[in-house]
Amino acid sequence: MRILGIESSCDETAAAVVEDGRKLLSNVISSSIDLHKAYGGVVPEIAARSHIESILPVIEKALVDAFGAKSQKPKAQSPNKNLSAFSFQLSAGFDPWDQIDAIAVTQGPGLIGSLLIGVLTARTLAIVKNKPLYAVNHVAAHPYALFLTKTSPALSTVYHLPSTAPEFPILALTVSGGHTQLILMKDAKSQKLLGQSGDDAAGEAYDKVAKMLGLPYPGGPELAKLAKKGNSKTFDLPKAKLESPYDFSFSGLKTAVLRTAQKLTGNDYTFPSSKLPKVLDEAQKADIAASFQRTVNETLVETLNKAEVKFQPKTIIISGGVAANEDLRQQASSITKSIGLHPMHIYYPDIKLCTDNAAMIAASAFYQKLSADPYTLEPNPSLSI
16 A cells, blocks of 8 residues: 655655555655744744645655656756755656555644645645545654665665564654654554653753754754763753653753853843853853753653553654654663663664654554545644544
């Protein structure tokens, strides 16, 4: 079964074709991140406008990459500068839509304007092309990036995929800019939410602390780079203690970083965070970044460890944008060794599949098969598991 996945929950416009939930035939992503850098974060209206420009060319390219042959003849430049121009040739009478068995789209959670573009596009295509439509929770879909075990020989991009699919039961930690969730999967279709962030997600905290330090957006990767130059033991930052052992909270940690930086510069709590980058020296910034990163990752891994002991999974999946963080991977491997779980039983997505993408949407739809009515499906920005 070949499913066309469509993802537009935030600032990436993505489309991918996945066969039988395992084989990646194409994966196309057009990001509007450069448009948001000047504002230090995603601007919803700009993101939505970018989706309008990009979504049809992205879908077309995903179909071409999966089933078509690229042409040597150049095509007119796309109005979206973030999307490379492309052209293609297909055999006479060949329609790539004949190769698609269903369409899957992110219903939520996410930005309402962004979701609306993806959902309406998917609904229209499902009706016009007479294809079944599946609705997908994009946060719950992140672990399914690890179910991809092979790629099409025609795919030019190299992906480092697991040789076999994860073994159940699976403990899945999804850590992204907008969400932090811990899920137990007893099979490919069932997902039980064990815990989640009640305020700032881990990735969001990374971005906000990075902004305090004067780092460019997106701040998470930049903070991780800076942390390598600092001493992670310099500052003893607090970890939230919550009633549920599997929930997360990072807003207090973010505030603690702010107070630490203010005190370090000889100022009180009234000193504006926007002025901190000019009064902190580079060594201080590096130490703050390293201490913050250690605290966030320790919190994630310690919570994961509690769930490991309780539920005894055969496999652990760590996915989402923050899963690309090297320190998080090192801490997770270290703690699982200490409790007897082999590090090879921890699965991380290929770096290109950590952030939002449509491959995970298509793969998730194959297993979940949550049918949707193309005439009535509505985006849900607060969709939960």
